[in-house]
Amino acid sequence: MAFTRRRFIQAAGLGASALGFPAIVRGQSGPIRVGLMTVKTGPLASGGIDMERALVQYLKERNYTMGGRKVDLFVGDSGGVPAQARTKIQELVERDRIHVMIGPLDTASALAADDYIRQAQLLTLSVAAAEDMTQRKPNPWFTRGTSTSSQSAQPLADYCAKTLKYKRMATIADDIAYGHEMCAGFQRVFEDAGGKIVQKLFSPLTVPDYGTYIAQLKTNVDGIFLGFAGSNGFRFFRQFNEYGLRGKIAVVGGMTAFDEAVLRNMGDEALGIVTSCWYSAEIENAINKRFVANFRVDWGYDPGFYAAATYVEAAVLEATLQALKGDIEDKPAFMKTVRAIKVDTARGPVSFDRYGNVVGSVYIRKVERKDGRLVNRVIHTYPNVSQFWTYKPEEFLKNPVYSRDWPPAKNLES
Amino acid sequence: MSRAGWVALAAALLGFPLVGGEYYINLASQIFIAAIFAASLNLLVGYGGLPSLGHASWLGLAAYISAWMSLKLGLAHWATAPLALLATTLVGCAFGWVSLRATGLGFLMLTLALSQVLWGTAYRWVSVTDGDNGLRGLTRPTPFGISLDDAASFYYFALAITAVAVWLMAVFVASPFGVALRGTRDQARRMSALGHDVWLIRWITFVYAAFWGAVSGLLFVYYNKYIHPASLSITASAEGLLAVIAGGSATLAGPIVGAVIVMILKNYVSGFIERWNMLLGFVFVFIVIFMPEGVVPGVRRLFGRGMRAWRSRR
Known part of the structure; x- marks a missing residue:
């Protein structure tokens, strides 16, 4: 067996503690x-x-x-x-x-x-953001200071139902766990608050063209929730615009759909869009x-x-x-x-629940122009949001993990 | 290679885990997997003259089938391994039947198209493959009750399988059938005139290569305990093809050397050089310019020339 440096440090540490050195000396090796x-x-x-x-x-x-x-x-x-x-x-x-x-x-x-x-x-x-790593299958060595997939989407659903007074909404997201979990959390909170999700679409992460998805979109909804990652929010929204839907259907976005990283490539068409995230460059x-x-x-x-x-x-x-x-x-x-x-x-004050996931503020943001560039201005703050939203953790964990199929979408219209 | 050479190689391979660190042992295990993969592809590319751009199908398919059976059907490893090999080989029979309607570029495009079908299926058939999340929560087998969870035991497991695989592929190539296969590569019409069934020879080779691709797939899924559609992608197939061409096609050692080069550049050098993709490109350009036939034949040629020059000077 090789006598690696780590082994040496471990052995030396053990030796040091055996000699009665204070613990702090052990900690200071390199x-x-x-x-x-x-x-x-x-x-x-x-x-x-x-x-x-x-x-x-x-x-x-x-x-x-x-x-x-x-x-x-x-x-x-x-x-x-x-x-x-x-x-x-x-x-x-x-x-x-x-x-x-x-x-x-x-x-x-x-x-x-x-x-x-x-x-x-x-x-x-x-x-x-994988939900179950801090939920049903918590990994004891895993801590997350950002958020689970749905942690920011759940407050946004609450905001849509209670402040924006939306009744009927559609969702579209990347067809990956992140997208499934985000839409599921959004749907659950929105429907518990009295709304209806009437359409759920999932497009492949690497889809070259959103045309076929945009053509399916229902136009008789109050708003559409975008659960995209990376640059897909930007790509979807550009095509959405080209199809002339901007202004016809209100758009709200998850935490990565209109991220600062893609916002800098957008123009005036993005103004006024509401998104939610645990961060904004505009936080004071x-x-x-x-x-x-x-x-x-x-x-x-x-x-x-x-x-x-x-x-x-x-x-x-x-x-x-x-x-x-x-x-x-x-x-x-x-x-x-x-x-x-x-x-x-x-992002503001941060603490953790006993599953290792963050409890912190979630911000509702609106795209505005400031000093010539687009920013996500904070318009509302939900303080101390946990991954379980307002549900009891024990009851939350009894349900299956958020997915494509759970919670079941009962209000879909074909 | 001389007997002393073989003994030295065996001793080096067997002794490596005693001296190498955990990381290097794991790297070596991954090289073994890539070596079986490249060697099996070489049967088609090198000996059959059939450039395939869909060989990752066999790695991915076997890995997915074995993972799916153990996760969704709850079968044990002794059952999943042969069933995955069998199922993959059967798919290989079908794909071979379709692909071998053409040779050359047509064959390349057919293998590419069929492997893209599998890749797309893995991505989109979410209820079975879990799509972009991949299948996880797998375990490694415990042959004869030995746990393969630590680096060294998996290394020996992979080494044993690689040795058997390379030996059986060498036997295949050296057999009269292997000679006939090379005949179909060099003079297909003449072979046909001599009464050989060219199509059948190619098809058997295709299936045999698919089988060994599947073996590398099993090792891959045992090593990673995880499988994702990316393993079925064109990038994975192309990497295998690069290993074969860089190492030297139609030689036994070539693909293995190629696999070593690719894996070391991809997994080791990338830790030091951020733009390792560029370096990979340079290495291949270098190989193509100075040893267009591949590293193994190239080194042999340069070495032979040096020896002759040295002898003639004496």
Whole structure:
């Protein structure tokens, strides 16, 4: 058996504790190795590159020091292929010997890596939204400071039903777990508030043309909910516009449909669209203002969902490390601390439920023009939103996971 | 290779997990999987002269069938493995029957089209394949009660299967049938005139290649414990074809060397160089310019030339 450095550190640590050194000495062996699992090639790359940029910015602002220890960053690129993500996570763990992973970006990669995270006991601060990883099959090494798929869609449904007074709505989303879960959460809350979802469409993630889907859209609805990821919201909406539907059907969007990352390529046609997300570059707090200002200086555009995701996760990591005085080697203690932490971040105050998922504000935003560029101005805030919305966790968890088929859509009209 | 060479190679492969770190052992296991995949494709491309751009079908199909049977039917590994191989080979029989209506570019397009059908099915038949989420929650088998969950034991498992696979493919190629196969590649009409059934020879080879592709698929799904439609995509097929061409088609060692090159560039070098796709391109351009026949024959040729020059100087 090879006598690796990690083994050496473990052995040395054991020896040190046997000699009665205080625990803190054990914790201070070398830099903290942080792995970022992202996507820098392929269709998801724009978000993945934002993730890296924001994380690097955070580390630079802290001079690469967290909890009194230096931080080394290792970046893995999966190309958006789940099996490759798994290989890259293995590489981060087994070759770069990371202590903690931020990421992965996409739900499929998180699901593919689920059992490896358990097996390697890899401390994970996830960006991916897969619901069940913090619900029915909670992964003990997994914490999420962003949101589940439906966490932002559920408040939006409430807003549509109660404030916008919509009665009949349609949904369209990418045909992936993220899209299914988001629409299911939206549908459940909207119908519980007295509305009706009369049409549900799912288009393939890589569909080249939305024409056939737009042609199916019902025009006798109060609004349509877009649950798209990546640049698909932009592509769908452009065609929606070309078909002359803009102004005929009101559009509301999930947390990634009109993200800052795609908004900068849109024009006046996007004005007035309402979306919900746990973040907006327009949130008024000191941390966010500094984050946005620095990000704009470096890259010339506003940070969105993906950039904020790693920036928030880094803040969670730093707060945890401060509480632990830099001792990241004790994994159970880390998980206990991170899930009990309360920290102010760019998205506002953040805490965690006992399943490891974030409880934080969700913002209803409206696209407006400011200083010549489009922004998501916050028009309403739902504070302390949990992944279970207002349902009781125990009852919520008795239901099947949100999917294409659950909750059943009873009000569809053909 | 001399007997001493074989012994040294065997010793190196058997001893590697004792010295290599966990990451490198896992990398080697993935190389074995890619090597079986590329070697099976080489039967068609190299020995049969039939360029296929749909070989990922067999890897993906076997992986999906085995995963589906264990998840949805709850079957054990001893049952899923042979059934997945059988089912994949049967699909191979059908696909071969369709694809071999043409040769050359027509064959390439047919294999591509058929594999795209499977890829599309995996993406869109959500109730069976779980679409873009992929199938997960799988386990590795426990042959003779040995758990394959740690890196070294899986390495030996993959090594054993690879050794058997490469040996059986070598036997196939060296047999009179293999000679006939090369005959159909070089002089199809003459072979036909000599009374050989060219179509049947090609079809049997296609099915045999599909079978070994399926074996690599089983190993793939055991290794990853996960399967996603991306494994059936044209990129996966093209990667195999690149490995065969880069390593040297119509040689036994070529595809294996090619698989090593591709996997190391994809999984190892990409950790150091962000634009590893570009590097991959450069490496292939280099190979094509200096050793158009592939690395293995190319090195042999350059080495032979060097030896001759050295001898003539003496």
